[in-house]
Amino acid sequence: MRKEYELQTDVLGTIVEATPVTKKHADLLMTFATRTDYRSLRYVMTRGTYSTSPARIIDTDGREISPDYRTWVEAELEAHGGSAREVWLAHKNAGFLLTENERLLHYFVHDRGGEQDNFIQAAVWEEQEFVEREFFPRTERWGLPDAADLRHGSSSLGAEQFDRRLLGQPRYRLHEVIDMHRFAALGEELFLARHRANGERRLIVTDGETGEQRSLTIRELTPGYDKMQWSGRRFFDDWTDSSPGRTGERICQRWTFNTQDYVDQQGVRELSFVPQWAHTRKVAELKNTRNLDEYSLYGKLTQFDERIGMAFAWYFYGLHGNLVKSGQMERVLEASEAGLIVLPEHDYRVLRGWGDAPYGF
Known part of the structure; x- marks a missing residue:
């Protein structure tokens, strides 16, 4: 059953599968256009x-035994009778491949402009069959x-x-087409509904000194509970409010999104995503920064931005967590508030918001 935010159809899948694989996906882009x-x-x-996936059963002459193993x-x-051994005995000398x-x-991506989540993301497999x-x-x-x-195809x-032998030409297969604006709206809606419900749950709290017990809601026990946001919405909002969004960078051209439903x-249903960077240059993880002073650390982060080609990129990579670490982000925030480094005010406010309520992926 197709979900609310999914746009793929059988017709679209057929169109994609009928398009030959060409350099830089020129034919596929023309087909979409x-x-x-x-x-x-x-x-x-x-x-x-991604690991390889089992596909067909063929005989030693390449004739197809089954299109789906x-x-x-x-x-x-x-x-x-459900016996794997009997299946093996029946076919062990057939040489099936x-x-x-x-x-x-x-x-x-099909960018519709406007809000940063207003785009269509299409994911297409390119598959090369081999034996x-x-x-x-x-x-x-x-x-x-x-x-x-x-x-599971792990019977061998x-x-x-024997040496790998390619079969036919590579081909496309449509994986998914997602309206990220709908996905984000639904993800936020589900989060808020779940958050409101959880906030009303009651816990018995015992005073360690007096032994007095009180019944309090999670909302009452959690400072700032009603201000908490879905992490997906925060990612888009932080982009909009900081240097990338203010300088016209479109998030869908810098990141892709691995969605989960x-x-x-x-x-209880939950939508989430993990952002995946789209840079093509080799960018190394920021390591061995503990012994650097704050000014030198910020210099490293500035160099990181230059490699990415965008100001304040290090913040969003820090949310991802592989190349920039949260501890490095915390040090920049502390240094900024101590007057040791100067961030643009809009970037400082985003970083400060993260410091008050950290999130990541």
């Missing part, structure tokens, strides 16, 4: 940190796969391995 509503779609970044496995298990897909995930192993081991020497191994312990065991 001429056949969809996303005429200003532009490429942002690629993530290549999972469907084939389920049918074989059913035919053999398991094809796999090597995957890259490309992010594109380099048989599906079943031919002997029991290294043990046999169980039903779970078969279902001890199976014959989660329902817990109590049926």
Whole structure:
């Protein structure tokens, strides 16, 4: 079932899959411009940190046994009474091969302008099919796969391995198209509803000196409870209010967003995202800064901004937490308030807000 903020359709998926993979995604961008509503779609970044995924079953001559290995496995298990060993005995000498897909995930954005969250984010897989192993081991020497191994495509312990052979050309597959304005609005709405409900929960608090007990709400026990915000909204607002937003930088051209839509065991739904930087230059983590004075630390952060190509970038990378650390952000805030360094007033206010109520991803 498609969610409120999702825009992908079967028609759009078919259009993407029919487009050949070309350098810099030129054909795909042209397809979006001429056949969809996303005429200003532009490429942002690629993530290549994904493991390979099992795909098809073929024979030694390349003839297709099944277009979906999972469907084939389920049918074989059913035919053999659920016994993985019986499936293995039936096919161990057939030499069936398991094809796999090597995957890259490309992010594109259609920026509608205005508020920083007013954009469409499209994610498209680029998959290259290959084969380099048989599906079943031919002997029991290294043990046999169980039903779970078969279902996960990890049945080839001890199976014959050979040099990787590419099958066909790389191809696109639509992953998702998200209206981030809708996503952010819904994420904030769910957060506020949950936050209000949690705030009314009561706890019994015991005075350590007198032993007196009182019933207090979480709201009463938590200073500033009603001012707390969804972290996603804060990320967009901080961008708007600080140097990047004030100088015209668009967040969707600097970051992509790995979104999550989660329902817990109590049926409570939560939306969140993890921002993913889109810089293409190699940027090193800020290390070994403990022995630097505040002025030198801020100099390092300024150099970091120069590498990124944007003022106050270090703050948003600090929220992400991999290249800039929260402790470095705290030192800059303290140094600014001590008059040791000077931040633009709008950047100081954003940093001060973070200091009062830290958040991150």
